[in-house]
Amino acid sequence: MYLEKLKKDEVFVTCEVLNFKGLTEFQxxxxxxxxxxxxxxxxxxxxxxxxxxxxxxxxxxAEEMLIDAQIKYQKQTINRADRxxxxxxxxxxxxxxxxxxxxxxxxxxLRFKNSYDGSEKTSGHFGFYxxxxxxxxxxxxxxxxxxxxxxxxxxxxxxxKMKELFQKFLDNEFYKITHKFDKMKSIKLIxxxxxxxQVLEETKLFKYECSDKNSDPSKKSRRVLEILDNESILLxxxxxxxxxxxxxxxxxxxxxxxxxTKQKQLDKELFEEIYAMA
Numbered sequence: 001m002y003l004e005k006l007k008k009d010e011v012f013v014t015c016e017v018l019n020f021k022g023l024t025e026f027q028x029x030x031x032x033x034x035x036x037x038x039x040x041x042x043x044x045x046x047x048x049x050x051x052x053x054x055x056x057x058x059x060x061x062a063e064e065m066l067i068d069a070q071i072k073y074q075k076q077t078i079n080r081a082d083r084x085x086x087x088x089x090x091x092x093x094x095x096x097x098x099x100x101x102x103x104x105x106x107x108x109x110l111r112f113k114n115s116y117d118g119s120e121k122t123s124g125h126f127g128f129y130x131x132x133x134x135x136x137x138x139x140x141x142x143x144x145x146x147x148x149x150x151x152x153x154x155x156x157x158x159x160x161k162m163k164e165l166f167q168k169f170l171d172n173e174f175y176k177i178t179h180k181f182d183k184m185k186s187i188k189l190i191x192x193x194x195x196x197x198q199v200l201e202e203t204k205l206f207k208y209e210c211s212d213k214n215s216d217p218s219k220k221s222r223r224v225l226e227i228l229d230n231e232s233i234l235l236x237x238x239x240x241x242x243x244x245x246x247x248x249x250x251x252x253x254x255x256x257x258x259x260x261t262k263q264k265q266l267d268k269e270l271f272e273e274i275y276a277m278a
Contacts, residue, residue: 005133009079011055011087013039015116020045036116039082043117051148051155053122058114059087061159062124066110069163073110084115086260088136090129091166103235105131106181108166108174110144113260120260122148126169128177132231133246135253138264139271140177142169180275184242187278189228192239193217196224199248202273205266206256223251245274 016037020028023035036044036052046052059077066073066089076088089110109129114122124144128137144165149156189195200208200221210218217225227247232239248270253263 006074006076006090007078009077009085011059011077011079011085013055013079013082015039015052015054017046017050017052038116041082043083046118053114053148053155053157055085055087055114057155057157058112058122059085061157062087062089062110062112062162065159065162069161069166071162071166083117084113084120084260086111086113088112088127088129103132106137106178107131108169109136110166111136111138112144125264126173130246132234133250135246135249137246137249137271138267140169140173142173180278181242183278184245184275185237185240187241189239189241189244192225192228192244195239195244196221196228198277199244199270199273203266203269205248205252205270220251220255223255224248227251241274241278245271248274 014037017034018037020026020032020035031047032045033048034046034050035042036046063075072092073089074092076090078086078088089112091108091110107129109127110124111127112124113120124146125138126140126142126144128140130137144160146157146159149158196217197208200206206220207218208221209215224244224247227250228239228243231243231246235243237243249267252258252266252270256263256266258266
């Protein structure tokens with residue numbers, strides 16, 4: 001069922017680097033030499049020295065390396081306005097990688113990120129995919145280190161060996177972090193409203209109250225509480241810290257308009273704050 005939730009946006013949109021003066025017939029100042037055109041829209045202005053990394057270069061190279069490493073995966077792709085893009089490779093092996101509750105399976109995930117408007121750094125990191133929802137958990141410290149070689153007429157992306165990188169992540173982080181998930185599941189929430197209020201007081205993610213004159217939960221706060229209650233029923237569990245964290249995670253990724261990079265930062269801050277309650 002989780003495969004139906006995976007987003008399948010088109011990320012291989014047409015993209016060109018065109019000469020600014022050639023397009024406009026106007027002289028430009030130094031550094032404003034070229035424009036990046038994504039899906040027939042100008043999304044960036046760059047210098048002649050800018051080394052442009054296309055989605056084909058990044059995402060297809062990463063996928064080839066996963067195939068070569070014989071790692072089974074499912075793929076999710078997200079396109080935001082033809083400007084910024086991600087591809088998630090979800091390691092699809094529930095027999096080896098899972099949290100204890102078989103209704104709430106957690107899988108390792110590789111996220112690769114790119115942008116044509118300069119809003120996101122070309123990068124990759126490890127995370128986790130939770131089958132109950134369609135959001136990734138971006139709380140791992142493990143990054144995917146690769147380099148970009150730029151020459152006058154060529155840009156080349158150099159990627160690490162994926163199998164060795166993946167094994168290193170499993171050995172050093174995966175089981176350590178999923179142990180924290182289990183610990184969070186053991187801490188029950190007596191008052192879910194107070195839990196949401198406390199988390200928001202510490203993280204400042206958004207306001208708990210509707211307004212300064214109305215102390216009722218705000219729309220986003222009510223959304224967190226609704227997701228928390230629904231998942232408790234779905235998984236036949238009492239509300240706990242783990243479900244509370246995931247409710248906040250869902251609102252962060254679906255309701256707050258943040259960049260991919262900011263989402264990752266806030267996700268990690270949320271996790272650390274809520275885990276500290278355990």
